[in-house]
Amino acid sequence: MSFRQARWDEPAIWDLAPERAAEPPPTIPGIPERMRRKSAVRWPELSELEVVRHFTRLSQMNFGIDTSPYPLGSCTMKYNPKVSELLARRPGAADLHPGQPEETAQGALEILWRLERLLGRVTGLPEVSLQAAAGAHGEWAALLMVRAYFRDRGELDQRTEVLLPDTAHGTNPASARMAGFTTRELPSKEGCVDLAALRAAVSDRTACFMLTNPNTAGLFESDILEIAETVHGVGGTLYYDGANLNAILGVTHPGRMGFDVAHLNLHKTFATPHGGGGPGAGVLAAGEKLGPYLPVPRVVKQGRKFRLDYDRPKSIGKIKSAYGNFGLDLRAYAFALTHGEEGLRHVARRAVLNSNYLGLRMGRSLPRPFRTLVKHEFLLSGSPLKARGLRTLDLAKRLLDEGVHAPTIYFPALVDEALMVELPETESKRVLDEYVAAFERSLADSPENLRAAPRSLAVGRIDEVRAAREPLLSWKDLREAAGKAETPGAVAPER
Amino acid sequence: MPRWIPDAPGEEAALLSALGIASIDELFADVPKKARIGKMGVGPSHEEAEVVREVDRLLDRNKPLSKFANFVGGRIAPRYSPAAVDAIVSRSEFYTAYTPYQPEASQGMLRALFEFQSLWVELTGLDVANASLYDGATAAGEALLFCHRVRDGGRRFLVPASLPWEEKSVLRNYASGPGLVLDEIPYHEGTGRLDLDWVRAAVSTGDVFGVLADVPNGFGHVDEGVADLKEILGTIPLVVAADPLALSVLEPPGNYGADVVVGEGQGFGIPPSYGGPLLGLFACRTEHVRLAPGRIVGATRDVEGRPAYTLTLQTREQHIRRSRATSNICTNQSLMALAFTVYASVVGPRGLAALQSSLAEKARTLASALGGIDGIRAPRFDAPYLGDFTIELTRGTVPEFLDRLRRRKVLGGHPLADPRPGAEPSPARLLVSATEAIGDKEIQKYVRSARAAMGAA
Numbered sequence: 001m002s003f004r005q006a007r008w009d010e011p012a013i014w015d016l017a018p019e020r021a022a023e024p025p026p027t028i029p030g031i032p033e034r035m036r037r038k039s040a041v042r043w044p045e046l047s048e049l050e051v052v053r054h055f056t057r058l059s060q061m062n063f064g065i066d067t068s069p070y071p072l073g074s075c076t077m078k079y080n081p082k083v084s085e086l087l088a089r090r091p092g093a094a095d096l097h098p099g100q101p102e103e104t105a106q107g108a109l110e111i112l113w114r115l116e117r118l119l120g121r122v123t124g125l126p127e128v129s130l131q132a133a134a135g136a137h138g139e140w141a142a143l144l145m146v147r148a149y150f151r152d153r154g155e156l157d158q159r160t161e162v163l164l165p166d167t168a169h170g171t172n173p174a175s176a177r178m179a180g181f182t183t184r185e186l187p188s189k190e191g192c193v194d195l196a197a198l199r200a201a202v203s204d205r206t207a208c209f210m211l212t213n214p215n216t217a218g219l220f221e222s223d224i225l226e227i228a229e230t231v232h233g234v235g236g237t238l239y240y241d242g243a244n245l246n247a248i249l250g251v252t253h254p255g256r257m258g259f260d261v262a263h264l265n266l267h268k269t270f271a272t273p274h275g276g277g278g279p280g281a282g283v284l285a286a287g288e289k290l291g292p293y294l295p296v297p298r299v300v301k302q303g304r305k306f307r308l309d310y311d312r313p314k315s316i317g318k319i320k321s322a323y324g325n326f327g328l329d330l331r332a333y334a335f336a337l338t339h340g341e342e343g344l345r346h347v348a349r350r351a352v353l354n355s356n357y358l359g360l361r362m363g364r365s366l367p368r369p370f371r372t373l374v375k376h377e378f379l380l381s382g383s384p385l386k387a388r389g390l391r392t393l394d395l396a397k398r399l400l401d402e403g404v405h406a407p408t409i410y411f412p413a414l415v416d417e418a419l420m421v422e423l424p425e426t427e428s429k430r431v432l433d434e435y436v437a438a439f440e441r442s443l444a445d446s447p448e449n450l451r452a453a454p455r456s457l458a459v460g461r462i463d464e465v466r467a468a469r470e471p472l473l474s475w476k477d478l479r480e481a482a483g484k485a486e487t488p489g490a491v492a493p494e495r
Numbered sequence: 496m497p498r499w500i501p502d503a504p505g506e507e508a509a510l511l512s513a514l515g516i517a518s519i520d521e522l523f524a525d526v527p528k529k530a531r532i533g534k535m536g537v538g539p540s541h542e543e544a545e546v547v548r549e550v551d552r553l554l555d556r557n558k559p560l561s562k563f564a565n566f567v568g569g570r571i572a573p574r575y576s577p578a579a580v581d582a583i584v585s586r587s588e589f590y591t592a593y594t595p596y597q598p599e600a601s602q603g604m605l606r607a608l609f610e611f612q613s614l615w616v617e618l619t620g621l622d623v624a625n626a627s628l629y630d631g632a633t634a635a636g637e638a639l640l641f642c643h644r645v646r647d648g649g650r651r652f653l654v655p656a657s658l659p660w661e662e663k664s665v666l667r668n669y670a671s672g673p674g675l676v677l678d679e680i681p682y683h684e685g686t687g688r689l690d691l692d693w694v695r696a697a698v699s700t701g702d703v704f705g706v707l708a709d710v711p712n713g714f715g716h717v718d719e720g721v722a723d724l725k726e727i728l729g730t731i732p733l734v735v736a737a738d739p740l741a742l743s744v745l746e747p748p749g750n751y752g753a754d755v756v757v758g759e760g761q762g763f764g765i766p767p768s769y770g771g772p773l774l775g776l777f778a779c780r781t782e783h784v785r786l787a788p789g790r791i792v793g794a795t796r797d798v799e800g801r802p803a804y805t806l807t808l809q810t811r812e813q814h815i816r817r818s819r820a821t822s823n824i825c826t827n828q829s830l831m832a833l834a835f836t837v838y839a840s841v842v843g844p845r846g847l848a849a850l851q852s853s854l855a856e857k858a859r860t861l862a863s864a865l866g867g868i869d870g871i872r873a874p875r876f877d878a879p880y881l882g883d884f885t886i887e888l889t890r891g892t893v894p895e896f897l898d899r900l901r902r903r904k905v906l907g908g909h910p911l912a913d914p915r916p917g918a919e920p921s922p923a924r925l926l927v928s929a930t931e932a933i934g935d936k937e938i939q940k941y942v943r944s945a946r947a948a949m950g951a952a
Contacts, residue, residue: 005600013610013840025744025848028855030879032719035710035746041844042617048579051840055583055607055833062603064591075593079499083543085585088768091561092554098770099567099909100560101901107556108769121535133629133771134826136813144668174813174823178640180672183818220525251523252530267826271499275830276604277594277790278627279772296915310915318664321570321632321759322770334550338497340540349519350500350507356522357510373525400600408596411814428501429510452798458602459797467795467807471784473623475613478794 003403005457006060013054014475017044061458062276063405069431071358073377073408073420074169074216076246076268081338084272084331093330098322102307108326109306113299115333119283122344123242123262124255127291129298130324132282135243136171138263139210141319142284143179145261145293146208146237148316159207159236165193167216167412172241181207188414191217191370191379199230206236213240213257214247214375216412216420218355228258237261237290242283245269246424247352247376250345254285261286269347270332281328295319350425351376354432358423361436365443369415376424382409382417388447392417395442397461398453402438497543560767564937565906566861568928569715569883570631570659570738571770572762574850575931580764580837590830594790598805599797604829605804608792611832614839618739619756620747621778625789626806627828628775631759632662635707635736636669637777637788637822638755642705642732643675644786644821645754649704649731651678653697655689657713660913666707675704687714687876687885695727703728709736710745713911714876715858715883715926717745725752739763739776739835740854741881743847755779764838765831774831785811788822850931854882857929857938862886864942865927870949875924882930885911888923891949897925899948905941 022040046054063070070077087093096105116128132138143162150156162176166185173183186197192215202209209231213221221227231238240254240262246269254262266272266281274280284294296315297308308323339347352375359368359378366380382392396406396419408420423432442450454460472478511517541549560573567573584590588603595601608626615624628634639652652670654663656679667677678697681690689708697703706728708721725733734755735748740762742748748756760774761767779787785808793807813820839847862884865873870891874884886908888896893910900907908925912918 010606012606013836014613022844025844026852028744028852028879028881029859031717031745031881032879034722034751035717035719035879037742037744037746037848041743041847043614043839043844045843045845046840048577048841051837052579052583054840055837056586058603058606059583059586059588060603061606062588062592063597063600064588066587066591068600070593072593072596077591077593080587080591081497081499083547085590087547087550087554089581090551090554091559092551092557094766094768095559095561095573096557096769097560097565097567097573097767097906098571099569100558100565100906101897104558104563104901104906105769107553110556111550111553118537121537124532133633133773134824136823136825137629137633140672140823141668144671147671169825170813170815170817170820171823171825173818174816174820177818177820178669178672178823180674185817220523222525222527225527225530248526250532250535252526252532253535256532257530265826273590273830274593274826275590275828276592276601276833277608277829278826279828279831280826281772313917317668318632318661319668320665320771321630321659321661321773325771325773326769327766327772330550334546336537337549338499338541338543338546341535341537343497343500343540344535344537346500349522352522353507353510353514353519356514360514373522375522396597397599400597405600406597425500428503429506454599457599459599459801459803461798462598462803462805463795463797464598464805464807467793467805468809471808472794473612473784473791473807474609474616476616476622 003401003456007458008057008061010054010057014044016050016054017046068404069423069427069435070405071407071421071423073422074243076422076424078271078424079426080271080273081335084334087334088327088330093327106306109299111330111333113301113306115329116299118336119264119285122249122253123285124253125262125285125287127286127294129284129294130329131295131320132263132284133320133325134278134280134282135263135265136175137319138282138284139171139175140178141295142239142261142263143176143181143208144316145290147179148293148314149290150207158204161205162208162210163201163206164210166414168210168212169216169241169243172210191219192221193223193227195223195226198227202230202234202236204234206234208237208239210239210241212244214244217370217379218374218377219370220375224257243268244376247348249348251348255287261290266328266332271335272328272331279325279328281325281332297323347425354423354425354427358421358432362421362439365440377420377422379415380419380421381415382419385417390447390450392419394450394453398442398445398450399438400454401456402442404435404438563904563906564933564940565930566908566927566941567906568930569909569926570759571767573767573930574762576764576838577841579841580834583837584830584834589833595806602804605792607833607836608829609794609804611836612792614836615776615778618742618747619778620749621756622781623784624778625787625791627832628777628789628824629828630773630775631736631757632665634757634775634777635662636665638707638734638757639666639669639705641755641786641788642734643673645732645783646704649702651676651703653678653680653694653703653706655680655682655708655712657682657687658709659713686878687712687716688718688878689720691720691723691727698727698731703731705732705734707734707736711738711741711881711883714885715880716876716878717880718878722751740847740851743844744851760831760835764834772828772831774828774835784808786821789824790827851881854929857933858882858884861929861938861941864938865945868946868949871945883926883928885924885926893923893925896948899951900944903944905944
């Protein structure tokens, strides 16, 4: 292990300049005295270089796909093409206001329209909206559409329940609840939906069954057609969580599998950068049944002109102030246009090939809980570590010392000490082999070294319990904690 | 095929042979035949150069704001962003990272987000900010649900009738899940100010769980009545939706009783990009932090006692609490929060206040010039404003007016009417915004064009 991350002794931004008594802000004519700010905003006055250097140093204490393999399962951390960054910064894209007349934004509308048509074909659900800001936002909106659908049918009082497997992303039950449904999680069988349990659970109370396919165990739900039949048989709707669509591009699609509505994450399958926690870009795709309920406006083509159509009487209305995250939609369009049919199919094939290869290699060191034919990701259980007094967490931290990111850990909850691994299609065999080697070195290292990891990063193992027990959530909190004097054990402010 | 998928000679064969299979097809054996598709029908692949050419061809059909004397703004504000902001946001250590699930490997973004939270706390006068939400409207939606958790009773949420229709529509959707109702506070015809007597009466029904007021309001005006709301509401939570630039010169809402301050942060270093990505801002009081939505970064220590940062209070969140989470939000707007922080730090508190002051001056000049035109009431309301104000046409329609202006290369403002068929008819009003890109020349151009347009109307 020869990796070392930059370890700048960089002060907080407010400690870069001494605090001075600042002049109150200028008075603006007409603004009543009681609404006027009496003292300047408490924030440092810095030179541009000081600010740039500060944030450049911070950036050097951060892993990204461009610095390290980043095998977070379900997050699909693939290469973010540079050409998309270039295009999104063109004045014709960045310097456009959503409130400017449609005649002056025909190119933007055409890009949105084209991307929607393309995603309609990729998903087999032809009615598409790009309004959602992220995947979870799309989930919630889709469930509001389901609500509106049952309201129209006079069944809303009865259809109160959303069913999901226990492998579902946490956003699924949270979105269902926000949309006003109760949720019931069904135990899975060998990592997949237990068809008998589903048949027993559905009823005329079922509004929706939410499913990810391939699921979060990386397994394709081979009973999908029977699942769809079961849910539709009781008059329920079937929801596709598109977080894992990247595994099945060109092989199957939600429409063919029988789903009524789907969300996609453009920041996963379509390679838009995740930005350290957003922005994302959500997509809503629906079939005939739920299409009329999509948010307004919709992008339509009339003759050779594109416009925003608000005349959708069944629509749920707006879910975001502007239409969508156009800057990201444009990036996704460039990605899809580059790949085309054959390329998108290859995206899925190579992702699945990588995943099965990596599963085979890493599965020699830790048990794999379910069947070994996987799609874009796979699970390992870190339970054997317990015999050495270790946890999956220790292994994850030790991996960071190799200069690689750790897999998703402790999810899904049905696997003890879970690790969820996904290195998508943009990673070469050399990188996969290096990752396996790093993984094996980490496992072979001494328990002391695993517990002491990470040691090569800007900071060592972080005390997360303390963060939650004594919350310090802003500069203001740090000042107040410092003001409470140097009591033993108190967290001192930063230097 | 793009270079984005590795294809070194023999590479795929080596992977297949390690798996002991002849073709990748075998890895899809678990997809039932009846579920398979033929072609998707998405067209051929393209070389990078072709993609650039094609996308540029499409983008050339747009007319960016710089081609006009532009007066369209509002919550999404076309502002100049110093090049330093994009330089930092373009650092791929930041933009190609995921949510910082391994905090030791992600101190850079975590520290930036901690500084972002601190900045929103300083601007608002509240205690705790989260690490961002999607945009101003969804932040208001989350605030509505937050109030319902805090108040634990009541079905009605009050918002100004002057709130932009898009935001009301988003709020109605947030309210609809738990079966809550949005009620509109009427405004005084002359001033656009909230009818506080109406609020008092509504509150006395005991069925109100929260109230939102915006500063500046949907007409662009600063209504000092907002500062009287908390006295009327008592323990009912008050949400103020505030513009961050306005807060550089306005009293922090925390000082007049706001329990939550939300806002749209796009104006700080983020290009308008036809509406996204934007930045949702959210702050509340310490006593309510465990009911707050979204990611929160906290300061702590590492094993050696060094300052360190991590996502914290996660038991509120969907990945732990599932259906009982305070929100479903997962991916938020970290990179935009970084842009916001870099922008505010480069411009500085004095720079922000000076910018707001100069926009207000331009807006006053424009309003008084437009007010002299027959057929235009500018500003429509007799109330103070900063960079935006509302005008009303006393004859003709807003679309005709804007069309005539556009032919003279003027984007005259943002129509306030709800464009959905069946929406209640509304007066011919538009929000006019001053931006940095306009000077005396552009103002005169607007006035000349407006006069001509009204002459023809």
